[in-house]
Amino acid sequence: MHYIFRSFLFVLFLFSCKNGTEKPQKPNIKEAKFAIIIHGGAGTILKKNMSPEKEKLYKAKLEEAIRVGYNILNEGGSSIDAVQKTINTLEDSPLFNAGKGAVFTNAETNEHDASIMDGKTLNAGASAGTKTVKNPINLARAIMENSPHVMLSGEGAEQFAAEQQLILVDPSYFYTKKSFKSLERVKQNENMAYYDANINDSKFGTVGCAALDKKGNLAAGTSTGGMTNKRWGRIGDSPVIGSGTYANNQTCAISCTGWGEYFIRSVVAHDISALMEYKGLSITQAAKEVIHNKVGKLGGNGGVIGVDNKGNLMMEFNTAGMFRATMTANGDLYIGMFEK
Template sequence: MKNLFVSILIFTLLIGCKKGNDPVESKLILEKQNEFAIVIHGGAGTILKKNLSPEKEAEYKAKLEEAIRVGYTILKNGGSSIDAVQKTINVMEDSPLFNAGKGAVFTNAGTNEHDASIMDGKTLNAGASAGTKTVRNPISLARAIMDNSPHVMLSGNGAEEFAVEQGLQIVDPSYFYTENRFQSLQKIKSNKPSSIKLDEKDAFYDSNIKDSKFGTVGCVALDKNGNLAAGTSTGGMTNKRWGRIGDTPIIGAGTYANNNTCAVSSTGWGEFFIRTVVAYDISALMEYKGLSLSEAAKKVIQKKIPDLGGDGGVIAIDKQGNMVMEFNTAGMYRATMNDLGELYIGIYNE
């Protein structure tokens, strides 16, 4: 009976399209897949099974499950997608496993600098922060900027001053120190000259750095009210200099959400994701060309980004509850939960 109803609905809409309506405005109404759902990622890159011990693999999977269940519980209980996104990312920011918050990588100067962004698909309101060093949970700062300021993005000292005014948790920079991240910096610096010119871009992104730059965390969600939200948080790129900022805090590149289409969180080589406005491009392909979420994500991640020389991935969810986890790297830490409570966790390119 359900399939018969859908068939009748599609036939009716097709008849309507013959009246000369713009085809973009005459899209078919697709069957809803999930009343609510959530997707997370913990970064993409050269993640190979041979390089992860069984113990470390289990540790990653446990943290991914812990994080996604926080957001799932919020959604199941009727909470908002924006709350689910923030609280889920908080869990990953508090873990040293991921390059965000506690586990952030080190800059060339030996500091940890954080970027984050969040977006509400219902209102298109958004908030972002860049280059903070003392805010424990950057995604919470991005949320505060969205909710409690007239601005979209704040950076550096100003963003930290705002965080203090908002009563967010401020920590000593030493809180973000992790030995393995510090040793990664030392390894890269020992193999490179102390001065890197702008025209040495190709040398700057050597294999060591490339494998260290993908550790972003993100979350997208659809709630029971049909609202989408997306958020992303990162420590950036190991050995970054000159206040480099990637795609994570840039709305439309690292994060985008629109109830009319989808919610997207990116992880990858930020410079390329900025140039191609990855998150918004996926939404635009759906809105203006009528592509499905899967088709749009595949086109951007498997074609547009690689053609320019970049790599990485996205997680996304559309207004019908369809979920995608598209990446062109050896692996991406990822997980999904649907409205039935079914959990999927993945690491490698399987």
Template sequence: MKKTALLLLTLILVYTCKSEQKTSLKSTTNQPIKATFSIIIHGGAGSIRPDNLSKEKEIEYQQKLEEAIKVGHDILKNGGTSLDAVQKTITILEDSPLFNAGKGAVFTHEGHNEHDASIMDGKTLNAGASAGTKTVKNPINLARAIMEKSPHVMLSGKGAETFAKEQGLNLVDPKYFSTEKALKSLERVKASEKNKMASFFNTDLQDSKFGTVGCAALDKYGNLASGTSTGGMTNKRWGRIGDSPIIGAGTYANNNTCAISCTGWGEFFIRGMVAHDISTLMAYKGLSLKEASRLVIHKKLKDLGGNGGIIAVDKNGNFAMEFNTQGMFRATMNHKGELYIGMFKN
């Protein structure tokens, strides 16, 4: 009898301890696990030099980069997720005519504006992407909706726009995206086709074709996320799609390594699977984020013939901003609120 009572008492104590442990774990699940959080953005890489950017325009870019990154930083500071920070930050850049994404998207050969975007969750490796849309005001919002509200990773063209409408996303008249800057770029590139050799060796002209915006972030819960949005390539044809909506090429995030967004000549970023390659070098070869980024951008990508750059943050909040062009619009903010904004190579 005594043995039975003792056994019953032991079982009660074990059950009580386990219940208390579960309650304790549950109560701390949504609490920050670290004080460190970081955010980094880019607005495209190319022939960005002091001699081809007026002081007035330089200030415009600085102000918009600062505005965008502070939106994301405030989200992280107040306990928001890296996904929310990435998405909201990119919408600010998409709404600006300064960058080749959203409002400032470049023109195709036929005179249309077509958008690509992607976003990835480093915790779950879930991702969403869209390609070739013409009426979605903020493509990054569509990418997020595809990730969370569809069984697919990538949607394109009319189908993607139908899904956007079903999700209640903001659709606009295609004329909304038309800017004088993008039209002049198309005219310049088309004129260069008359002299193909001169065009091939004109680095400034090559760089003027491309442009992207992107963001990568680490939140207080230790979760990474990244996103990229673009208007593609000036004068592109036949429904061309670059690296920006392709997971592993233009965007990648993994809590075990880093979160990355790319910008540059998309065909080469696709061939080199640049974003994933950097993460893989960290995971399998033990390289730091900076070491892996430098190897891929200044050696592997360059050997392929590609130009461009990346922005990234690792699981410890360290930044990387590597590019093999003359400049890249970029900005960082850490958990201390320290802001850095850069444009030129030095």
């Protein structure tokens, strides 16, 4: 009889457990970490050449842009959304060589390139040589998510943008006095050296962003107007996945800015990830190796920004300066422009 009673109590205990009456154990959850980093181009950015008013404008726009992405991440949004919306803010500003502030080609037009990559899926999208897409980074994301392709260019890319109902503008929207004067100055020196790195930083510009969200997913994106006075449909590294942009949850997310021909030849963004994956280097060690010992020795210059899958941030350049900003999960903000 006692045996039957004990068996009954045991069955009753199991039943009560299945129905959730047992006291739940407190889950062991670590505080979610996230981080975001941006750049607005690298080149001869010297304090002596910049007025206090102009410096204030650049800092304000960099802060505005990075806070857009930070707020998305802080509210649990995705790194892809944070990257896209942050770059939108920079593309809409005439201060940077992307979107509204894009530089002019030799034919006095504005041609835009952009790319974006999802570190979780390794999916990517890119566009090149568009003239009417208001926000090229939006087109890059649409290509990634809504087409079977990675890169579209020229008229085909613009047709796809129209089909995706992205905002198209008249090419005159991209005109800025600053960029047009830069073209005139470069053309005046054209017979001296078209590829002279010292002529008005004609190769530099570009905006980019890399982010890690609370779910541990990385993303990176880059957008640019390319090189002042560029010809023949020239395309730089910005829309080239692995050269100007790369993201992989196993390692890092990277966006580049600089002399695109060298960044393409050095496959800069992916090379940083590969050094981390195959040699165990930190993101900063890998970036220094690529920018200073690889790109630099070839004769190229520029910079990179990135974040690894643990939230460590990196900004490395071999130029006189790079517009850059970072924010971490605790809300700390850093803005830099000149040499370290």
